[in-house]
Amino acid sequence: MSTAVEPLLRVTDLSVTYGVPRKGVGLGTGAALRGANLEVYPGEIVGIIGETGSGKTTLARATVGLTAPASGSIEFEGRDLTGLRGRELRNFRRQGRIQLVFQDPLRSLDPDLTVARLVAEPLEVAGGIDAATRAERADRALREVGLEPEVVRERRPRELSGGQRQRVSLARAIVTEPRLLICDEPVSALDVSNRNLVLNLLDRLRRDLGVAVVIIAHDLSSLAGIGDRVAVFYRSRLVEQGNLREVLTRPAHPYTALLVASAPSLGDESVLRPADIRVDRDDAGPVHSGGCVFADRCRFAVDACATRPALREVGERWSAACHLADRWRDDVIDNIRPVSTGTLTKGDR
Ligand SMILES: Nc1ncnc2c1ncn2[C@@H]1O[C@H](COP(=O)(O)OP(=O)(O)OP(=O)(O)O)[C@@H](O)[C@H]1O
Ligand SMILES: [Mg+2]
Structure with missing residues (x-):
């Protein structure tokens, strides 16, 4: 990839502060992310690595507009997202150009909806697509993630294995044909063989759909073999970011x-x-x-x-x-x- 390519996503000096209830003193504040920087280029796989509580989920939520940053900027496809408010922000989110696959698939999927409804839902939200096309695209997304629509369509999340639920979450995320897919700990809860299946699947989606993928993980071994670049967080801060192989070979930060x-x-x-x-x-x-x-x-x-x-x-x-x-x-x-x-x-x- 030449250096002339502009990043798809550029996060600059992003800070997020949550209101934290503290005994006796009302609402205090806690910085969950401090001055974070991240670049994602089209079609690449970037790993975000950091220990628990280092701000990875916070960064993901802020990037898709679910959490408002205290300061900093998020540019996506050359457009500043931090300036979007109200209807503009809702419209942007509805288009599904950036999709987030949540950390806990069981909790993030509505237990009462069938797989068919769950996967078609983002298209309903986007609007302007008739029911037959929605169903057809949902089936295609299910096949894309290695599930047979005929088998899983009428099931509810409880009736699926952990690995299948993970795939349904993925199908739901790719159905809007996003340019950027952020997967929050997609493999942490899976056993080794399912881990490799999901990682290979993400690699294939990147190749087939040209979507850039951010994989959030606790440890570097989740990325070996598929990541292009890596960003390492420690205590709410980015400490290092670079080509995965170079970083693994010659890390610039002691952490x-x-x-x-x-x-x-x-x-x-x-x-x-x-x-x-x-x-x-x-x-x-x-x-x-x-x-x-x-x-x-x-x-x-x-x-x-x-x-x-x-x-x-x-x-x-x-x-x-x-x-x-x-x-x-x-x-x-x-x-x-x-x-x-x-x-x-x-x-x-
Ligand atoms: N809704 C919230 N309200 C208050 N504090 C929060 C909230 N969500 C997260 N935090 C705090 O912000 C910090 C960063 O949390 P975050 O969930 O981003 O970490 P993480 O890196 O994703 O951790 P994990 O690996 O455990 O998922 C933590 O100290 C956490 O306790
Ligand atoms: Mg998290």
Whole structure:
């Protein structure tokens, strides 16, 4: 892909604050996302990785317009979505150009509706499509995700397996022919074989429909083999974003290195193993409220880390929020073994 291609989605300095009820003091506020940046290019698969509570779902909800950001901007197909209000926002959402597949398919699907209704519903909401066409497109979407319409059409969510429910959620999301599909932890609740089926399915949808896919996950192993790029979040902040293979091979942020080293299976040669590198320290370091979010756990922290590192470029479409990005990599990673990028290629799965 040439660098001249404009991103489909560009999230810039996005912050989201929820009102948090606190005992005795009424409504306090909690920042769920702080200054997040994300770029998604047409037809690519981007992973968003981060521990629980790091703001991944919040970012997804804000991107589809379900949660209003406190500041920052969301541009989609060159259009600023953060400026949309009321009817404009509803119209945009109805078109289904960006679709979100929710984290918990059982809770997000209306238990009283049949699969046929569930999958056709987004088209009803979009309006202007007759019932026969809606039913036909719903059937097509079901086939697209590997379900037989004749078998599942009349069932309700309870009458499906977890993997089938996940597919129904996906069918519902692709029925509007979105340009961007955001899947919130699509595989976390599935066993290994269903995991691979769903990931391969997402890869195929990207190829067949040209849709860009964001996959939210806890760990990097959910992406190995299919992701093009990755964004790593820690404590509500983006710490690193770049080409998946490059990031796995030579992470620019120590927190990413920690994730890479602790991931169960990422291929072998090109990635760090826990024995190769110690990123975290034995005892907690000082917490600097305005400083790097990882400094208290980071073995390489220096005085400068008391000041928050800005996200800066460390390569092509590759950025990291670490003062020492280049230095610690040169000192630590490059001394471990020669860099090889041979293993994590697409289609390994
Ligand atoms: N509706 C809400 N009201 C108040 N706080 C919220 C709300 N939703 C999320 N939060 C808080 O915002 C922060 C980020 O939550 P979010 O759900 O985005 O995290 P996440 O990365 O998706 O976590 P997980 O991996 O567990 O799904 C957390 O501290 C969470 O407690
Ligand atoms: Mg979440």
